[in-house]
Amino acid sequence: MNSRIILLAHGSSDKHWCDTFEKLAAPTLEAVANSRIAYMELAEPSLETIVTEGVAEGARDYVVVPLFLAAGRHLRKDVPAMLADLGKRHGVEMQLAPPVGENPLLGQVIKEVVTQQLEETADG
Amino acid sequence: MNSRIILLAHGSSDKHWCDTFEKLAAPTLEAVANSRIAYMELAEPSLETIVTEGVAEGARDYVVVPLFLAAGRHLRKDVPAMLADLGKRHGVEMQLAPPVGENPLLGQVIKEVVTQQLEETADG
Numbered sequence: 001m002n003s004r005i006i007l008l009a010h011g012s013s014d015k016h017w018c019d020t021f022e023k024l025a026a027p028t029l030e031a032v033a034n035s036r037i038a039y040m041e042l043a044e045p046s047l048e049t050i051v052t053e054g055v056a057e058g059a060r061d062y063v064v065v066p067l068f069l070a071a072g073r074h075l076r077k078d079v080p081a082m083l084a085d086l087g088k089r090h091g092v093e094m095q096l097a098p099p100v101g102e103n104p105l106l107g108q109v110i111k112e113v114v115t116q117q118l119e120e121t122a123d124g
Numbered sequence: 125m126n127s128r129i130i131l132l133a134h135g136s137s138d139k140h141w142c143d144t145f146e147k148l149a150a151p152t153l154e155a156v157a158n159s160r161i162a163y164m165e166l167a168e169p170s171l172e173t174i175v176t177e178g179v180a181e182g183a184r185d186y187v188v189v190p191l192f193l194a195a196g197r198h199l200r201k202d203v204p205a206m207l208a209d210l211g212k213r214h215g216v217e218m219q220l221a222p223p224v225g226e227n228p229l230l231g232q233v234i235k236e237v238v239t240q241q242l243e244e245t246a247d248g
Contacts (some may be wrong), residue, residue, distance in 0.1 A: 005238060005242065007234075007238070009193075012194075012196055012199075014196060015168045016194075016195070017195065017196050020193065020194035020195070020223075020225055020226060021193070021194060022226075023226075023228070023231060024193060024194075024225055024230055024231045024234055025231070025234070026205045026231055027231045027232055027234070027235040028231070028234055028235040028238045031235050031239070032235070032238055032239065032242070036240070042215070063241065063242070063245055065237070065238050065241055067193060067234065069133075069144065069145070069148060069192075069193060070136075070140075070141045070144035070145060070148075071140070071141065071144070071202050072136060072138060072141050073138075095245065096146070097245075099144075100234055100237045100238075101144055101145075101148055101224060102144060102147075103237045103240065104147070104239070105233050105236055105237055105240075106148055106233060107147060107148045107149070107150055107151045108233075109149050109150055109229050109232075109233040110131075110151070110152055110191065110224055111147070111151040111152040111155050111156070111232060112229055113189070113224045113227045113229055113230070114129060114131070114152045114156055114157065114159070114189050114224075115155070116227065116229075117189055117241075118129065118156070118185065121187055121219065121221075
């Protein structure tokens with residue numbers, strides 16, 4: 001297949017932080033063919049690593065879905081610049097999707113998480 | 125009621141960023157009694173504002189649920205220090221819950237968001 005999905009997390013030198021994102025990505029990586037996780041900075045695999053690997057395997061189109069709750073400077077400026085550079089250098093199409101937090105499903109699941117949390121707090 | 129739920133977002137001087145968090149919080153604020161949103165920094169209402177208001181209304185117990193995907197330095201150091209200070213100054217109980225991203229429901233909903241995104245990309 002010529003396309004690939006990249007779940008993009010910010011990245012951190014803190015292993016626990018990256019572990020959380022790997023858990024967040026796991027159901028998608030399992031269910032969606034040709035999906036990968038990549039980090040913007042401070043952790044591997046980087047976007048560069050994942051795109052280089054994809055290109056070697058023939059992937060020409062990349063959809064990048066940010067594992068961010070909202071778009072700040074990183075998603076408005078830094079990430080578009082990184083994707084433009086990667087696209088140009090590797091001769092591939094890079095498409096940036098909205099951050100997951102802009103999908104209304106997230107607000108619904110946060111309500112469920114808070115409700116669970118309150119039950120646990122009441123039980124504890 | 126003597127307890128209150130605070131959905132804690134990071135905060136930003138960027139109004140679009142705060143709008144996204146207000147949308148993320150809206151289903152919870154509507155469904156869960158005595159719930160509020162507050163920002164750690166750079167936006168209002170701050171934690172201080174929400175706790176001061178709660179104390180004036182008789183709320184003595186606060187459960188703070190971070191609208192963060194993972195725990196970094198802010199949630200490991202800065203926020204616990206802020207809650208300890210607020211609790212001491214106002215004579216109230218402040219309890220910090222895990223960030224919403226540590227709940228497995230988030231990984232499931234991210235899978236749904238990515239699947240929706242791919243359908244839209246294919247249609248477009």
